[in-house]
Amino acid sequence: MNELQQILQAFTYSQKSGQRTALATVVQTSGSVYRRRGARMLLLEDGQMISAISGGCLEGDVFERAQSLMFDGGEPMVVRYDTTSGEDIVFGFGLGCNGVVDVLIESLNNEAPAGQMSFIEDCLQSGQVGAIATVFRVEGVSDVTIGSRLMLKWDGKVINGITNAGIAQKLEKDTRDILQEKQTRVQTYTLNKGRVDVLIEVIQPLVPLLVFGSGYDVIPVVQLAKHLGWHITVIDDRPGYLTSDRFPQADQILWCESDHPQSYQHLLTPQTVAVVMTHRYLSDLAFLKTLIPSPVRYLGVLGPKRRMQKLWDDLSAENIIPTSAQAQRIYNPVGLDIAAETPPEIALSIVAEIQAVIGGRRGNFLRDRPGSIHSPQEQPCLTLAL
Numbered sequence: 449m450n451e452l453q454q455i456l457q458a459f460t461y462s463q464k465s466g467q468r469t470a471l472a473t474v475v476q477t478s479g480s481v482y483r484r485r486g487a488r489m490l491l492l493e494d495g496q497m498i499s500a501i502s503g504g505c506l507e508g509d510v511f512e513r514a515q516s517l518m519f520d521g522g523e524p525m526v527v528r529y530d531t532t533s534g535e536d537i538v539f540g541f542g543l544g545c546n547g548v549v550d551v552l553i554e555s556l557n558n559e560a561p562a563g564q565m566s567f568i569e570d571c572l573q574s575g576q577v578g579a580i581a582t583v584f585r586v587e588g589v590s591d592v593t594i595g596s597r598l599m600l601k602w603d604g605k606v607i608n609g610i611t612n613a614g615i616a617q618k619l620e621k622d623t624r625d626i627l628q629e630k631q632t633r634v635q636t637y638t639l640n641k642g643r644v645d646v647l648i649e650v651i652q653p654l655v656p657l658l659v660f661g662s663g664y665d666v667i668p669v670v671q672l673a674k675h676l677g678w679h680i681t682v683i684d685d686r687p688g689y690l691t692s693d694r695f696p697q698a699d700q701i702l703w704c705e706s707d708h709p710q711s712y713q714h715l716l717t718p719q720t721v722a723v724v725m726t727h728r729y730l731s732d733l734a735f736l737k738t739l740i741p742s743p744v745r746y747l748g749v750l751g752p753k754r755r756m757q758k759l760w761d762d763l764s765a766e767n768i769i770p771t772s773a774q775a776q777r778i779y780n781p782v783g784l785d786i787a788a789e790t791p792p793e794i795a796l797s798i799v800a801e802i803q804a805v806i807g808g809r810r811g812n813f814l815r816d817r818p819g820s821i822h823s824p825q826e827q828p829c830l831t832l833a834l
Contacts, residue, residue, distance in 0.1 A: 451499040451677075452568060454499060455471075455498050456572070458490050459556065462492055467492050467494060469492055469493070469555075469557065471561070472510045473487070473554075474486065474487040474501050476548075476584070476647065485647060486649045487500075509527075510551060513525070514555075518555055518557065524554035524561070524594045525552075525553050526550055529550075531547055550585075552595065561595060564580055564582075564599065570601070571653055574602070575656065575719070576602035576603075577650060578599065578650075578651045579648060579650050581599070581635075581649075583645070584646070587644075588639075589639060589643070591611050592612045596611070597610070598620060600623045600627055619635075619648075622635055626650065630652070632648065633648055634646065634648070655721060655802075656717070657679065657723070658715060658744075659722075660722065660731075660735045662694065663725065665795070668791050668792045668795035669723065670695055671795070672795050673802075676799070680699050681700040681701070681712070687703050706726075706731040707734040707737075716742035720742075720744045720745065721802050721805070722739055723782060724749045729758075733759055736759060737768055741770075745806075746779065748783070748801065749782055752781060785797075
């Protein structure tokens with residue numbers, strides 16, 4: 449279960465139990481910080497804090513500030529935590545990160561701010577990407593408020609809470625562009641009389657993982673992937689192995705004959721990641737006939753290079769020849785080079801490699817990475833003439 453799932457689960461519980469809640473969201477950062485934009489933490493009136501927005505240094509202060517919002521219905525606020533000076537020690541946070549973090553704190557007791565929770569849940573359950581644009585700073589603009597939002601669904605539907613028509617129109621266009629790019633960023637709109645800062649955040653659906661095989665070594669792969677909150681389907685042609693007792697954490701179990709892909713072909717999307725690990729040559733060969741031409745973004749194949757070369761020869765004999773783009777998506781031997789020997793170690797190397805591919809990284813040591821360990825995030829300033 450990932451942190452968004454944990455937050456949604458706790459929010460649903462709070463709604464049923466009648467607890468007041470608040471949400472803290474990292475909306476802007478600079479310098480060295482622990483969490484990036486879009487990191488969330490749910491605060492419950494009984495003292496529970498679900499997820500985190502720092503390494504544990506800011507959470508207590510954020511909870512104290514959220515009390516007035518939860519119980520008195522105060523307006524959303526943005527708190528800046530600046531650790532770039534010696535004042536950090538005076539404040540007692542002791543972050544030592546030499547960065548700046550802006551945190552939006554808002555009550556979820558009202559329908560408008562709570563609407564984002566339903567939107568996020570919809571994205572996760574539907575398996576479709578969405579975008580949320582949240583105003584977090586306003587200067588000199590009277591008809592735009594902190595915490596107001598525009599939300600854009602994958603089907604083009606807009607949920608608009610921005611009262612300024614000019615900003616809403618421009619923001620909708622930019623949100624559509626960012627949804628296509630799938631890159632969260634901050635946009636600053638400069639008007640004649642002021643400015644508005646907006647976090648436009650892309651909400652990614654759960655990673656759909658297909659595991660072809662149901663042997664003993666598949667179990668830790670499913671367990672690790674589920675811990676990350678991925679949506680997991682286990683596929684095999686051995687019904688005796690495909691049981692809910694064997695894979696209690698799998699979201700779906702599919703039995704199919706390896707050369708009849710009709711039962712899983714609809715799952716092969718550009719968002720899908722797949723691992724073939726049946727330990728049976730003919731089954732691997734049959735599955736690969738369907739998987740290689742498919743649009744999956746990652747395809748891992750368990751086994752040594754010599755075995756894979758034989759698979760390539762037999763696939764070529766049946767006119768299954770990958771394009772350059774398809775070949776780039778195939779990983780064999782599967783997994784990162786972490787000296788893995790046992791099934792849990794191998795599972796760790798496989799899941800880590802998939803995460804690296806999803807994140808656009810090479811899986812190297814962070815020690816050897818030049819510059820920031822985080823991907824660069826642009827903060828363009830757009831001029832909006834009204």
